Amino acid sequence: MSVKPQAHPQQNHLLAALSPEVQARLFPHLELVALPLRALMYEAGRPMEHVYFPTDAIVSLQYLMENGESTAILVVGNEGLLGISLFMGGESSPNRSVVQSAGHAYRLPRPKVKEEFNRHGQLLMLMLRYTQSLITQVAQTAVCNRHHSIDQQLCRWLLLSMDRLSHNHLTMTQEFIGTMLGVRREGVNVAASKLQQLGAISYSRGLIKVLDRPKLERLSCECYDVVKKETDILLPYLRQRQVITNVAAIPKVTLPTEAGREESDN
Structure with missing residues (x-):
């Protein structure tokens, strides 16, 4: 009987790309949470208290119409993070975020995100480049939905x-x-x-x-290739990153765990 690998923050590629110095500041404040299928992570207009770094889950950001219909505008997984509005000047998201593939994520409280972001160091640069990759994904999704x-x-x-x-x-x-x-x-x-x-x-x-x-x-269509190429350019750590298959070789970090819940409940 196979044993499921233990979760670790470095299973998220953005967290793994951070220097040991930055990881030492952030990792003790990370909390592992479960993300069940269709769980609502952020609701449009609601306060955001955490940033999420998925490890094996996928979350889609959806635009909700007045008639109740919605469309996904981008997907977020282990390549990055959920909650860019927190470091772009906003306290809430204009879209809702729904888990489309169940798994786990590490979440970081809003004050710690802003504290590290305001150091104007490595996390700032990674997040800005990641945001640019998301903009490309959103733009190409709009083109694809219209023409393909x-x-x-x-x-x-x-x-x-x-x-x-x-x-x-x-x-x-x-x-x-x-x-x-x-x-x-x-x-x-x-x-x-x-x-x-x-x-x-x-x-x-x-x-x-x-x-x-x-x-x-x-x-x-060509839309996938456009997004993939731009993401590889903006986030070179994805190309350099090898899949972690032996978490025992990673330094152990003691982290609190809690079942995932809707962000608006905080």
Whole structure:
């Protein structure tokens, strides 16, 4: 029976890219939290008390319309952080954030985020470059939603998600995928069926497995490649970073744990 690796902050690539000096200041204040599927992390207009650094979860930022419909504008995973508004001058998010793939994250209290950010050191530079990569993702999502088919949008979304996971599968209903892409469930069903017939994915009972990533990349539009190239340029630590497979070799840090909860409850 395999043992699940112990969680550690360095499973988040941005935290791992920080110098030992910065890590020593931040890591004692990190708190490990569970992020269950569809958990609401931030609600639009509500105060933000923490920044989250996902390790094996994916969170989508969604724009909510007045009629209740929503569309995902970007995804965040182990490459970065959730809560850029806290260091960009705002105290709340204009969008809501929903967990699209369950897992865990380390959260850092708002005062500690601002304290380190105001040192104008390494964390500042990493966060600014990460923010620029998110801007690219949002802009390309807008272009993709306007000009490309649902099939291509689904390919782009799956590839972005796979880049932020250490495995090749997602647990997701057609309804939830439709919410992510801003399309009807029927459209998702048709697109997923096409990809399955072509052997790129398998999809059964809400479980999506990527079977042939190169084929998925060929079936996608250029939008994924644009975002990937820009992200690699802005965040070179992602290319240099090797997947941590032996957390026992990482210095042990004692951290508090708590079940994930909606940020607005704080």
